[in-house]
Amino acid sequence: MEIFNTLTGRKETFRPREPGKVGIYVCGPTTYNFIHLGNARALVVFDTIRRYFLYRGYQVSYVQNFTDVDDKIINRARAEGMDPAVLAARYVDEYFVDADALNVRRADVHPKASNHIPEIIELIQTLVDRELAYEAGGDVYFAVRKFTDYGKLSKRSVDDLRAGARVEVGEQKHDPLDFALWKAAKPGEPRWDSPWGPGRPGWHIECSAMAQKYLGVGFDIHGGGADLIFPHHENEIAQSEGATGRPFARYWVHNGFVTIREEKMSKSLGNVSLMRELTRIHPGAALRLFLLSNHYRSPLDFNQESMDAGVRSLERLKTSINLVREALESRRVRENTPDDAGGLAAALDQLRTRFEAAMDDDFNTALAQAVLFDLAGEVNGYLHHSERPNRGVLQKVLDLFTVFNNVLGIFPEREGWLVLEAESLGGELSHRLLDLLIAVRQDARRRKDFATADRIRDGLRELGVTLEDTAESVRWKKTGHQWPEGNGRSTT
RNA sequence: GGCGGCGUAGCCAAGUGGCUAAGGCGACGGUCUGCAAAACCGUUAUUCGGCGGUUCAAUUCCGCCCGCCGCCUCCA
Structure with missing residues (x-):
């Protein structure tokens, strides 16, 4: 298996820390709103990666956090006159509604920052003891210049960064590059006691603490959106490796952005597409198919035409699966006829090999999807040309659809049966x-x-x-x- | 300014130093059908942004140019 590692900037053969096991940590959403299409892409990409490791027989530990302590949550809660904790909990619940619509499986652990304050404090204390962090006015900052490897993930030098760094009002950094590990509580903000007084953790430290807790030091894969490379993941590395003196994660995997009609999706442009809106309009399966329709590291443009094409191509898959099911139930199917389509059975083996080759090559889901369409084409042709289709081979086709789907996760599965859609008319x-x-x-x-x-x-x-x-x-x-x-x- | 990415048919999109450049959507012709739909069969890039270079051979490697995009501030 080849995986592109942001840390080295090239594809590498995947070698797990422990044979047969893989630990994956993915940065999950900050729970102050419904998730948007960009969040969804990361979710679906890493869910698919996880599924492929399972397909390959690995024992997978999959951890995805929720950032439930954060400025954005506090601000939004204030605006709505709510308790930040209640607001955060609500959007954790809402997250699962959208994740389910995309057929994203639950992580093995979904840790929340608010439940790991002691671990966070302990990690900060270690950094302070090692003099990589310092307290200033109730805040604690990481001293970036003391960590010599800083910038190795994002390929930036400390001196390049200097120009862009800014100090917010009220911060007491010794150096503009330093970032907060702990923020002293202002009036009315959530707070926990700490050796530096009441406050709350900074954004980056929670991931270091929780990844280490659940996956240990030097775990296999750390993932997230490409926008997290800097500063979030760079800072995670600095904190974690600063504290342990050992490599934090072995493979760093980042998905590309979603743009909307060629524009970056962002709040300021007002073009953020919330999944809650999209799932109202489009089937989750079509959205997932669309999200996996190009390579995960490439940008993906969301627009009406692409989505329409996705919906129609989904129809093709559904139709094919339905044709096979219909044939299996029909009177023309035979138990003992030879595979008279000139080797459909042999084609199935080839398709499976191609599917694995595609996914082995840095999770090339676009190619893997093509295999799915080829399977549809093969069996459609067989059903069209064969008077007496063979039950055994049709069952194998259905099984192969299921195997592929198990990795790509397009259709939900219930008791080994692919659920193509809710054929409901509303009563x-x-x-x-x-x-x-x-x-x-x-x-x-x-x-x-x-x-x-x-x-x-x-x-x-x-x-x-x-x-x-x-x-x-x-x-x-x-x-x-x-x-x-x-x-x-x-x-x- | 620094770092990184992209440019393949009408659209989306894989891919490779040389065998027919995947797949999807769309379009066109045919089979089937009362007509459709679906399905099937066939057609739809002599060519991979432009110009040079390396090579027996480049879309694939290198250089330059043009165009587009992202990160460098919270962001998946």
Whole structure:
């Protein structure tokens, strides 16, 4: 397995700290709002990486924190007249709603800064004892210039950084480059007792403390968005390696940004896309497919065209899986016919090899997706050309879809069965009405009253239900339109 | 200014020092269909931003130029 390591700037063969085991720490969101598309990309990328290690048989320890003590939380809580802890807890809950929509699995541990104050204080104390940190007016700062390796991750020299560094009002840094490990509490702010007086941890220190606690020193993979390289991860390295004298993490993995219509997504541009909005409009599976549609280190542009293409390509996968399922249930399937498509079974082995090669090469999910589409193409062709498809080979196809999906996580899985979508029309009555309309239309078709038949089909299409006539039955599927509860009609 | 990335068909997007430059979306033609839809078959980059260089051979390596983007401040 080859992984691009930000620390060395190149792809390296992955060698775990302990054979058969891999420890991964990913920086999770600061819980002051719903997560946005950029957060979602990081989540999905690292969830997929984790899944691939599991596929490869590793025992994975996957840790993703929540930053629940932070200026942004305090400010927002103040603005809303809420207790910061309550606000943070609320958005932790909301995080899971969005993560679930993207089929992102729970981490093995989801540590929160607020639950690790003693560990944080202990780590700061170690840094103070080693004279890499100093107290000033109730704050504690890390002395960047005393850590000689500073800048090794972001490839910056301390002198380059000097120009950009600034000192906020009220800070008492000895050097503008220094950063806060501990912030003295101002009136009305959350506070914990410490050897330096009441206060709260700075942003970077929590990750050092929690990663070390759950994964130990020198764990395998530390991940996050590329914007965390500097200063967050650089500072984590300084703190952790300063305190232990040993390498903090072995492979640093960073995902690229999401842009929106070619612009960086940011608050100031007002173009932040919250997942809560997006999942209302698009199926989670389509969003996940889109998020994995290019290499994780490249920028990914979100726009209507790309998303539409994602939705349609998802349809292709669903259709194929459904065709296989239908065939397996149909009368034409045979137990003992030879694999008469000229080697579908052999093709499956090749596809699996290609899939692994793609993922082995720095988690090339775009290539891995192509394998999924090739699988769809292979089996569609087989079903089209074979009068008597072989049950065994079709089952293998379904199994392979499941194996691939287990890594890419596009469709949720329930008891080994891929859930392609919630085929819900919003109630039992709707389903019965639809069945009735389809039956009436079938009668019309038998009478060759195609005007009526087409009127029903066209009308349903406008309502977001597409009918497909097959030799044996009529299929329907939901397309496009969403029907939010209670609020009437919404056009996407 | 410092650091880093990108430029492949109408769009999205993999990729490689030389065998037919993946895959998806779209478009076009055909099969199927009452007509559709879906599916299938076929077509859709003699060419990989431009100019040089290295090489028997470059889209792939190097240099320069043009264009785009990100980080250097909180940010996935």
